[in-house]
Amino acid sequence: MCNTTQIVQKIFKNITLTNDELHLIANTFEKVYLKKDETLLKINTTVKNQYYVYSGCLRTFYIDKTGKEHTLQFAIEDWWISDYTAFFSSGKAIMNIESIQNATLLKLSRTQMEHLLENIPALETFFRKKMERAFSSFQKRILSNLALSAQERYVAFVNTYPNIEQSVKNYHIASYLGITTESLSRIRKTLAKG
């Protein structure tokens, strides 16, 4: 297990930081450990934090008025997770986040982030580019939902989250693809036959 400074060096490997800046960031981030199936964020609570995933796997999910779960996304190693719509506006969560495996996260609050951005302007570029990538992945997901068959969406899922299938439950994947677990089984059988 790396210490926080080593993790911070990994996260920000593409930008040049002085030692002072590195330590400011490392002292700002707070390590959070989650066991499998723990809740990180609960619907209707104020969203103050975003999290960097050092290890483990989490998922963000929405519960509709019939009680059905819809998985918006999974977060694996080196991803960031929050209910960003609420995080940006300091509003209340419309989604839940839970751990699917034991996880180690680094927590960064909105206030802490603003403080870091004021003191280390290079981080503006980092967080802008992070948002650009997140935006692109959402664009891909919207187009998949609109234009791809369930089987094609499943293949895209496997490509986006390699090695995740062993760790997550079938209904997590089905609720991400917008299909039933029965359809998921059929798709896997079809693909296995080649």
Next chain:
Amino acid sequence: MCNTTQIVQKIFKNITLTNDELHLIANTFEKVYLKKDETLLKINTTVKNQYYVYSGCLRTFYIDKTGKEHTLQFAIEDWWISDYTAFFSSGKAIMNIESIQNATLLKLSRTQMEHLLENIPALETFFRKKMERAFSSFQKRILSNLALSAQERYVAFVNTYPNIEQSVKNYHIASYLGITTESLSRIRKTLAKG
């Protein structure tokens, strides 16, 4: 019709800019006029530009392998538009953009944007926050696709794009909602009955 400097003042009204900075931005943006039904961006071409919509309405759409169109989004006054996944990576467009009405746009290339960001650090924050809003709107759209009925998605569309319905064709809206134009008619009739 405002001149470019006046439009730039409007776009960046929330940040403090010196007169020199304002003029640098105004001299960088290039005005583009489009007639209704003109193509702004064609699939498979390299995406170098993003556009600010001063007036008019455009749509970004994807054509699947069966030739069916899927509208990713509409852009109305005060929105920005591009194939952002390709724009960020200087890659090729996977979507088309066309004007639905006569439109006046301000064009900003990736290179020009990087140049502005180097010279006016305050713009980093502006473009980060713009990405945050765009990201949030995509998050909402993904959740709508997963969790809402076609009728609920239609109501959300009307709220997101007020006053747009008169300007766009029914098949544009249907291809945004992921339904047929017949379903769209049925939904409108149901809602009209109250």
